[in-house]
Amino acid sequence: MKIAKRIASAVVVAGAALMAQGAMAADISNPDVALDLSSGGDIFGHLFTGNNAANTFAERYTFTLSEGSSIFADTFSSSGNAKNGLDILGLSLFNDDGLVLKGTQLSTGKTDQWELTSGPLAAGNYFLLVSGTVLSKAAGAYTGSATVTAVPEPATYGMLLGGLGLVGAVAARRRKSQDAA
Template identity: 45%
Template structure:
């Protein structure tokens, strides 16, 4: 019985030490902003990003940027962050495209990490609907930091005017070819 009591006391002492140690008390906070809507037009470009104030060292973020697609389109995005060194600024850890049901459609590709972070994401034949891009990361210093993204949304199906120009160009080529074949 004496051994069980000692074991329990030792276990409680270890648990209390771990619970109240400075490492256990250093909480990581998610400093994400409210989802931000991106204004996006077919055939247009888009920009998005976030700026973090100083004093957020070791905090994480998961920013959501929402947008709507009106018709079948191709989406291409690039996400960047530049710091004075790898020990300053922020570290981008994730970049993905999600639908309105919070299902992941595609995760971005990390191209650079360290002083400069760069991610890319391309999705062909994105159907009409509501979507968001999620940017995740953590702040590696107490200094302020920013990230920015830009991209394009282009229609995957040519517009009727494109077909008209194609037919007009083919008609002009046919007219010129026929004119050259006639003897003078």
């Protein structure tokens, strides 16, 4: 009798484990999307149709940077209440070596908003990773934007300061010649 109970309990535990596998959330991510930052920026996003409650996503937006560029990116998702729509869980920047920078969550609940700002980055291939969970069977969406700016070389700052010095010297010389007259 004890052996039969042990076998029955083992079957129940195994069945529960198999049922739990079936209840796991599905990954509904889009394939990688290439961003075109050649004109300074691009927008991205995803519309999730209904019947995706509890499913997860981790979407990659790829791009290439030239030497000394910096990037600003943000994502935004709004829903009628905290139980509908999406829960954006992260915005991160990666390169071929791995994680470069994690974004900052600005708000969560009815509105999920994340932003990411980098300093100068080396030339190379990068991607933004937007991850989250669909909260309800209703449709939900997020949008985002990425802008890239060139960071001036230190020599550029030196030339700027030199030019300002020359303008100041010319102005002082004019003022001195007007005072003398």
